[in-house]
Amino acid sequence: GKVYCCGVLDTFSRRIVGWSIADHMRTDLVVDALQMALWRRHPDTGTIMHSDRGSQYTSWVFGQRLRSAGLLGSMGRVASSVDNTMMESFWSTMQRELLDTRSWDSRDQLASAIFEWIEAWYNPHRRHSGIGYSSPVDYEHAYHRRVTSQVA
Template structure:
């Protein structure tokens, strides 16, 4: 998270995810159509690691239901109605929600109704 949505932040996040997962190849990466995901540098990183980008079609949020569902869940269950004292407090709370709650326990229909972490383990095995 940063004060502005620049291409560098999404490249850094993708690089971190790749490193944490021992540089997988051929996996799908979901995103929206934000300019940071359309940048030459981001596209180059996706291509370098043989990833498959998944973006919604222009004006059609249903094309990328996985990403849209995640952000809806994050906003409704974590952010909506909360009051954060600092940006760092918000960053910490969102990180904890994603890494502890969402990835480990939220079941998603696109994953066969298992959590993202369980799905990842199943696909790696």
């Protein structure tokens, strides 16, 4: 069977801050990923959440969750992935580095592999040219050290 994954990427650090895996593409898949991002980041009111125009993102439930969190929704043009390049790059990287490397015996096995790839490899170790060849976690730590040292 199929496994669907939704991710929320912080464009500052390229870190996946929310994600969800399911055997369907219904609205709760994207709402669950958004909820994880909200728990992890506690974004300021007015933070922009950009998405594509899939029915999950245009649903009343998703829009209501954005509004209740104080987030501003943003969507690109129909049939354009240009404004979603960072997220498209993430999916391409996951395809190349994980999904194309083998097959899985079950949805649960694949879901576990996706979890491990995001949380144990991509966020803490995978280097990105756009952030000085740092991993997302290292980039964020370095930023917070700089900010803290400037205040002190």
